[in-house]
Every structure is written in structure tokens, then in C-alpha cells.
Amino acid sequence: MFKYVLKRIALMFFVLFVILTMCFVLVKLLPVIDANQFGKDMNLIKQRREALGYNKPILVQYGIFLKRSLLGGDWGISEALYRGQDVWSVFVSKIPATLMVNIYSMIFSVPLGLLLGIYAALKKNKWQDYVISTAIMVCISVPSYVYALLVQYFLCFKLKWFPLQMNSGTDWFTLPMFLSVVPAVLALGFGSISSLARYTRAELSEVLTSDFMLLARTKGLTRAQATVRHALRNSMVPVFPIILGEFVGILSGSLIIEKIFGIPGVGQLYVNSITALDYNFFMLLSAFYTLIGLAAGIVVDISYGFIDPRIRMGER
Amino acid sequence: MKNNMDFENIPKEKFEFYNRDEIIHDKKLDTKPVGYFKDAMIRFCKNRSSVIAAAVLLFLVLFAIFIPILCSNNYTKMPTDTTYLQYRKLLPKWSLFAWAGWDGCSNETLNAADYNARRAIAEETGMNPTVEVFRADYEDPSSTTNTTYYDVRTDSYIKNGMIYLTLTGAEYQAIQDWQNETGIQVIYPAVNTSSYKIESMKNNANLWYECTPKGTPKLDKEGNFVPLYKTSGNDGDYDSLRIEGDDGSYRYAQVTGSSTAMSFKVRVFTYTYFQYRYGFEPSFIFGTNNFGQDIITRLAGAARFSLLLALSVSVINLVIGAIYGAIEGYYGGAVDIVMERISDILSGVPFMVVTTLFQLHLAQKVGVVPALLFAFVTTGWIGMASSTRMQFYRYKNQEYILAARTLGASDARLMFKHIFPNALGTLITSAVLVIPGVIFSESTLTYLGIVNLDSSTMSSIGSMLSSGQSSLTTYPHIILFPAIYISLLEISFNLFGNGLRDAFNPSLRGTED
Numbered sequence: 001m002f003k004y005v006l007k008r009i010a011l012m013f014f015v016l017f018v019i020l021t022m023c024f025v026l027v028k029l030l031p032v033i034d035a036n037q038f039g040k041d042m043n044l045i046k047q048r049r050e051a052l053g054y055n056k057p058i059l060v061q062y063g064i065f066l067k068r069s070l071l072g073g074d075w076g077i078s079e080a081l082y083r084g085q086d087v088w089s090v091f092v093s094k095i096p097a098t099l100m101v102n103i104y105s106m107i108f109s110v111p112l113g114l115l116l117g118i119y120a121a122l123k124k125n126k127w128q129d130y131v132i133s134t135a136i137m138v139c140i141s142v143p144s145y146v147y148a149l150l151v152q153y154f155l156c157f158k159l160k161w162f163p164l165q166m167n168s169g170t171d172w173f174t175l176p177m178f179l180s181v182v183p184a185v186l187a188l189g190f191g192s193i194s195s196l197a198r199y200t201r202a203e204l205s206e207v208l209t210s211d212f213m214l215l216a217r218t219k220g221l222t223r224a225q226a227t228v229r230h231a232l233r234n235s236m237v238p239v240f241p242i243i244l245g246e247f248v249g250i251l252s253g254s255l256i257i258e259k260i261f262g263i264p265g266v267g268q269l270y271v272n273s274i275t276a277l278d279y280n281f282f283m284l285l286s287a288f289y290t291l292i293g294l295a296a297g298i299v300v301d302i303s304y305g306f307i308d309p310r311i312r313m314g315e316r
Numbered sequence: 317m318k319n320n321m322d323f324e325n326i327p328k329e330k331f332e333f334y335n336r337d338e339i340i341h342d343k344k345l346d347t348k349p350v351g352y353f354k355d356a357m358i359r360f361c362k363n364r365s366s367v368i369a370a371a372v373l374l375f376l377v378l379f380a381i382f383i384p385i386l387c388s389n390n391y392t393k394m395p396t397d398t399t400y401l402q403y404r405k406l407l408p409k410w411s412l413f414a415w416a417g418w419d420g421c422s423n424e425t426l427n428a429a430d431y432n433a434r435r436a437i438a439e440e441t442g443m444n445p446t447v448e449v450f451r452a453d454y455e456d457p458s459s460t461t462n463t464t465y466y467d468v469r470t471d472s473y474i475k476n477g478m479i480y481l482t483l484t485g486a487e488y489q490a491i492q493d494w495q496n497e498t499g500i501q502v503i504y505p506a507v508n509t510s511s512y513k514i515e516s517m518k519n520n521a522n523l524w525y526e527c528t529p530k531g532t533p534k535l536d537k538e539g540n541f542v543p544l545y546k547t548s549g550n551d552g553d554y555d556s557l558r559i560e561g562d563d564g565s566y567r568y569a570q571v572t573g574s575s576t577a578m579s580f581k582v583r584v585f586t587y588t589y590f591q592y593r594y595g596f597e598p599s600f601i602f603g604t605n606n607f608g609q610d611i612i613t614r615l616a617g618a619a620r621f622s623l624l625l626a627l628s629v630s631v632i633n634l635v636i637g638a639i640y641g642a643i644e645g646y647y648g649g650a651v652d653i654v655m656e657r658i659s660d661i662l663s664g665v666p667f668m669v670v671t672t673l674f675q676l677h678l679a680q681k682v683g684v685v686p687a688l689l690f691a692f693v694t695t696g697w698i699g700m701a702s703s704t705r706m707q708f709y710r711y712k713n714q715e716y717i718l719a720a721r722t723l724g725a726s727d728a729r730l731m732f733k734h735i736f737p738n739a740l741g742t743l744i745t746s747a748v749l750v751i752p753g754v755i756f757s758e759s760t761l762t763y764l765g766i767v768n769l770d771s772s773t774m775s776s777i778g779s780m781l782s783s784g785q786s787s788l789t790t791y792p793h794i795i796l797f798p799a800i801y802i803s804l805l806e807i808s809f810n811l812f813g814n815g816l817r818d819a820f821n822p823s824l825r826g827t828e829d
Contacts, residue, residue: 011660012664014661015660015661015664019665023669026677027673027676029677030676137807137810137811138807141752141803141806141811142803142807143759143760143802143806145760145763145781146799146802146803149781149788149795149799150799152788153789157789255668255764256760256763270668271766275765275766277676290664293664294664
């Protein structure tokens with residue numbers, strides 16, 4: 001197990017390295033904005049570019065990039081979006097908003113999704129199950145931005161319960177801030193509720209029909225006891241890693257929801273950096289997204305082994 | 317009776333052969349044999365929701381194919397013609413469903429000045445923008461101004477009223493000829509604007525009456541408008557329909573420019589001018605957007621593009637994935653390990669990053685659409701390859717493969733003739749299920765503006781939604797129809813794909829009934 005984890009992590013860094021190399025080469029092939037147009041920040045940017053070796057051959061630049069950015073954590077300064085500011089500190093300042101919205105949406109959607117899934121599985125092939133399954137099907141298929149627009153139109157505009165956009169500022173834990181985050185949380189939540197509910201329903205209904213459930217009932221357990229102690233535990237084996245994976249993935253946020261609700265988060269930073277051609281941001285965020293994606297995959301795989309000791313990862 | 321009972325001594329001549337001439341064959345099967353695909357078809361048809369989804373899907377695809385053909389008089393087609401900019405944010409109007417509120421009208425509250433301005437349009441043109449008055453002339457206690465308010469239902473197609481156009485002599489004459497022919501008034505008399513103090517009032521074509529300096533109408537004692545029509549000056553010998561109450565002295569154009577290149581500044585009514593330009597009354601089933609472009613044709617065009625893109629992505633993925641997965645699965649060993657690592661690395665690249673890089677690099681060289689297609693294909697085939705690989709591992713060691721190999725079949729023949737057909741069902745299903753994902757990603761990318769496909773003739777569902785978001789609160793119809801379309805498309809594609817998956821999965825056989 002330990003060996004497997006080490007192997008996976010080593011592979012992850014290798015993949016990250018390859019992808020970053022590709023990104024680096026491709027970004028370096030793009031034309032650089034002429035430094036003379038930056039006005040008073042011209043000298044600063046010129047110096048920084050000199051330090052990053054912009055005038056040297058690409059291999060030397062790559063060496064500098066590896067040493068300074070990947071190992072030293074210095075990702076350069078922003079040229080277009082936040083003129084002259086350090087890319088890393090801008091990025092760190094964007095994380096709390098994304099994190100908050102996504103954690104709230106997890107808190108909101110995980111219990112609901114599990115409950116709905118369990119209820120549907122227990123009532124399988126009754127009308128409750130049909131209603132829930134249909135709703136799940138619809139909710140999974142409809143794109144998240146359609147919910148976002150629906151929530152924005154009905155809850156924010158027609159009923160005026162919440163503001164149309166998220167409040168700016170850094171007072172993360174006040175009531176007005178919470179209220180302004182709710183629409184985004186709802187819009188994000190629908191999708192994850194339905195996907196969790198679908199998984200839970202499928203797994204639980206499969207477990208409920210298995211032989212050991214019959215045994216549990218015959219040895220005298222009530223239906224509730226048998227379901228909670230035997231069926232639920234087993235059905236959580238594939239579901240729980242998915243939740244864990246989503247917890248890792250929430251860092252990366254949702255680009256489109258952040259745009260619709262004006263959340264000053266990482267996703268917006270990424271989209272803006274693309275439109276403004278701010279390559280330093282682009283490199284940092286690409287590395288970030290890649291790392292998050294790979295890490296989520298590993299967490300999911302490893303957690304299988306922890307949750308269910310019968311599964312031995314990496315064995316043949 | 318007694319003779320008949322005597323079974324033991326039946327005379328020999330009473331026996332005869334049952335069927336002397338014909339050779340008895342095995343009976344032919346009454347029913348036709350059911351093959352793999354036919355069986356899948358039968359089981360698919362049993363699944364009611366998938367059949368409904370297939371029907372909805374068919375409708376949506378037909379919509380995308382035929383709407384741009386049927387509505388070919390799409391008035392945004394001419395790249396140089398920007399007349400459509402005058403017809404912004406018109407509400408959905410469909411004469412078939414006018415009774416259900418699909419009539420291009422909306423309810424609003426106007427103050428007295430605006431209400432009177434609408435009345436002026438009605439009085440001049442005979443077409444009333446105010447369809448219905450729910451509550452007239454009431455005071456709003458919460459308001460500090462001493463004006464009164466009207467709750468009305470407004471026809472968005474008429475409320476824009478007049479615009480000023482500057483025409484050449486030929487165009488001016490053409491409109492006059494058309495007026496004579498059809499009897500529909502397009503050009504309305506020019507206005508003597510010298511009494512208006514503010515520049516914006518002079519340029520406002522809807523003012524043709526005496527106003528206070530603020531632009532509110534000054535009514536006479538009977539509550540009528542006092543016209544300020546121009547009665548002197550050159551109007552290029554206007555010789556066509558005249559409005560009611562014109563004794564022949566009204567002038568219909570302001571003439572500027574030299575005598576060789578004269579231009580005529582005329583007041584035209586947007587509604588009838590549309591009729592003149594495009595030959596039909598303005599009526600947009602889904603309304604128009606922020607720029608005055610027809611939503612239904614743009615939506616259909618966008619859907620056409622999305623579907624085509626998704627289809628080609630899924631076909632290309634299928635081909636690449638099948639070949640890659642076949643080679644991986646068939647040869648196994650070192651080949652498999654190396655190829656798996658390659659696809660591992662590729663699958664680690666976030667899709668957003670790939671698309672962005674392709675857009676930055678390729679969009680200028682090969683165009684936006686091929687760059688998008690490349691981006692989808694770069695990482696998209698991996699799933700297809702891994703499912704093909706699985707199937708190959710399942711089948712490649714079976715006896716019939718060994719038999720075929722013993723008979724001397726080549727590797728390629730074994731792969732594509734003997735093993736691949738077994739994987740076809742699952743592959744088709746995953747190819748279908750790729751389509752909604754591609755449509756979703758494409759609309760997300762265009763929504764975010766990372767990929768920009770918008771032009772006067774083409775659009776994408778994502779950019780339609782994002783451009784409509786700014787007017788979500790005032791003109792929700794701009795977003796409504798694209799959102800409905802893409803939701804329906806995604807739902808029906810997913811249901812259809814799931815039905816297909818269940819139908820192609822032989823292990824589910826017989827479990828339904």
C-alpha cells in the first residue's frame with residue numbers, strides 16, 4: 001500500500017513536470033507584450049524580465065523557470081491584470097472566496113445528496129423513487145449556468161432575497177456576505193446533489209438486494225438496523241471517495257459560476273488572465289489546476305484502500 | 317362401430333403412406349432470428365423514457381437543421397446592412413400563440429410624460445404601442461415627484477416609433493414608389509425642430525409636437541398634441557402618401573448636400589420601414605437580442621454548430637480511441653505500458669488549459685473552430701481508448717481468436733474483424749454520451765469568452781447566454797430560449813445515451829421484465 005502511494009505520487013510529479021514543460025514551451029512561443037507600453041512600471045517589468053532571462057535561449061529560461069518558480073515559489077509579477085504585483089500573492093488573495101463558496105456548497109449538497117439517494121434506494125420502484133430519479137436525471141443534464149441564471153432571476157431579482165452579485169471585501173464571515181454567497185452555493189449545489197444522489201441510489205439499491213442483507217434480516221435485525229449497519233456501510237465504499245475527490249477539487253472552483261455571480265476567486269482570475277494575456281498568471285494557474293486534478297485522482301484511488309480494507313490498490 | 321374398434325387386424329390395404337413424394341425437411345423458423353443490434357433495438361424501444369428522449373432529440377436536431385433554411389429571410393445576413401440595430405430587444409411574438417401572451421407585449425409602469433409620448437406615436441401612425449391600460453392616471457404615494465403613473469401593456473414592436481434616416485435620392489424615391497404601391501406610410505413629415513432647445517431632442521425622431529424644454533408634450537386645451545411639422549423648404553419633390561390632416565403643405569424630408577449629391581434626412585416609422593426593407597411585418601418568434609439580431613435563427617445556427625462540432629469530435633475520438641485502444645489491448649506487454657503512460661500524462665492536462673493554449677496558438681493560424689476541435693480531440697479520445705482496451709483484453713484470449721489465428725489470420729484481421737465488433741456496442745454508446753459533454757464544454761468555453769465564435773452571422777449558445785446576462789432582469793427572453801434549448805438537448809441526449817447503454821448491455825437482458 002505504502003509503496004503504491006509513493007509510486008502514485010512520484011508519477012503525479014512526473015506528469016505535472018511534463019505538462020508544465022509543455023505549457024512553458026507553448027507559452028514561450030507566444031509573442032511578448034512590448035515592455036515599453038507599461039509607462040511607469042516599465043523599468044520594474046524590464047528588470048523582472050531580465051531576471052527571468054527573457055533575452056536568453058529558451059533552455060536557459062527553462063532552467064531559470066524550474067529553479068525560481070517551481071522550487072523557489074517565485075512566479076514572477078503580473079504584467080497586465082495587476083500591474084507590478086506579485087503573481088503568487090494575488091493568487092493567494094483570491095483563494096478564500098473560491099474556497100468559501102465551494103465549502104458552503106459541499107456542506108449544503110453532501111448531506112442532501114446522500115439523503116435523497118438513500119431515500120430513493122429504499123423506496124425503489126415506488127413513486128418516490130421515480131420522482132427523485134427523474135429529478136436527478138434532469139438536474140444532472142441541465143448545465144450549471146442555467147441554474148445559476150434561474151437562481152439569479154427568480155431568487156435574486158424577482159423575490160429579492162439575495163443580492164445579484166457577491167459582495168466585495170474580505171469580511172468572510174458576516175451575514176451579508178453569507179447571504180450574497182447563497183445564490184452561487186445553490187447553483188453549484190444542484191449538480192453535486194444530483195450526482196451524489198445518483199451514485200448513492202445505484203450503489204445502495206445494489207447492496208440492498210445482495211445475499212448478506214437477507215442473512216442480516218433472517219438473523220433478526222430490523223430493516224432499519226440492517227440497512228444502516230450493513231447496507232449503508234458497503235454502499236459508501238464507492239461513494240465516499242467521490243466526496244473526498246470533490247473536497248480536493250473545490251480549490252479549483254467553478255469558472256462559470258464565479259463569472260456569473262462576480263465571485264472574486266481563482267476561476268475569474270484564470271479567465272481574466274487569458275483575456276488579458278497575462279502569461280505569468282496563466283503558468284501559475286495551469287500548474288495549480290493540473291496539480292489539483294492529479295491530487296484529486298490520487299486521493300480518490302488511495303481512499304478506496306482505507307475505506308474498504310478488502311480492496312488492495314495496486315495489486316494484480 | 318365394432319369394426320372400427322378392431323385395431324389389431326387392420327387390413328394391409330387400408331394403410332397408405334403419409335407423404336410419399338416429398339422429402340420431409342426441417343421446418344423453417346417462423347420467427348426471424350434476432351441479432352445483436354436488432355435485440356438492442358427491441359430493448360431500446362421498450363424503454364419509454366429513452367424513446368421520448370429520442371423523439372425530443374430528433375425535434376431539436378430538425379430545429380437546428382431546418383430553421384435557418386426556413387427563416388432564410390433572416391435580416392442580419394447582409395454584413396454591411398446594420399438596419400437590425402434599430403430593432404433591439406423586441407419581445408417574442410408568434411401570431412399562433414398570441415392568446416397565450418406570446419404577442420411581443422410586456423406589462424410596465426409609465427409616468428405621464430412617457431405615456432403621452434407613446435400616445436403621440438399612436439396618434440401619428442395609427443398604431444398604438446399601448447395595447448391595454450390596466451390602471452390609469454394614479455399617484456404613487458411612495459414617489460416624491462408629483463407626476464401620475466399608468467400601468468400599461470406595451471407592444472415592443474411599435475414603441476420604438478420613429479427614427480431619422482439619411483437616404484440617397486434613389487433610396488428616397490424607392491421608398492416613395494413602395495408607398496404608392498402598397499399604401500403603407502413609411503416616411504412621416506419632417507419636423508420643425510427650431511423650438512427644441514436641447515440637441516438630443518432635435519435628434520429624437522419621435523418628437524413632432526410642441527414640448528416643454530424638458531421634452532414633455534405641451535397639450536392644447538382639448539388635450540391634443542400641437543404638431544410642429546415643417547411646412548417650408550425643399551423636400552425633393554415628395555410625391556407619395558401624405559398623412560391625415562396634411563393639406564399638402566407638409567414637407568417630408570430635410571435636404572442637405574449639393575445638387576449633384578443630395579441626401580435626404582427623413583423620419584421613418586420603424587415598423588413600416590421594416591416591412592419596406594424585408595417584405596414582411598416585424599415578428600420574431602423568439603424576439604431579438606441586445607443588438608437586434610433574430611434569436612431563433614441565431615439559436616438554430618448555434619445549435620447546428622454545436623451539434624456538428626460534437627458529432628465530429630465524437631467520431632474522431634471514436635476512430636483514434638478505437639485504433640489506439642486496439643493496439644494497446646491486442647499487443648499488451650511493453651507496448652501497452654508505454655502507451656498507457658502517454659495517455660496517463662495526457663489525461664492529467666486540464667481541459668481548460670489545453671483549450672486556452674490551442675486558442676492562443678492555433679486560433680490565428682487555422683481559425684477558432686479547428687483550434688477548438690483540436691483541443692477537444694487532444695484529450696477526448698482517452699476514455700474511448702481505455703474502453704476499447706478493456707474489451708480487447710476480454711476477448712483476445714478466447715478460443716475463437718486462437719482458432720482464427722491458427723487458420724492464419726493476420727493481426728489486423730484479428731483485431732478489426734474478430735475482436736472489434738464485440739466492442740462496438742459499448743463504443744457507440746460512449747460515443748453518443750460524449751456528445752452532450754462536448755456541447756456542454758463548448759457552451760461553457762464560449763460563455764466564459766475563452767473561445768469567441770460570435771459574429772453577425774454565427775453564434776454559439778454560450779455567448780448568447782453571456783451576452784444576454786446583462787439584461788437578465790429586464791429582458792429575460794434573450795436568455796430564456798437558448799437556456800431551454802440547451803437544457804432540453806442535454807437532458808434528451810443523456811437519456812438517449814443511457815437508454816442506448818442499457819440496450820447494448822447484454823447482461824441486463826431479461827432483467828427489465
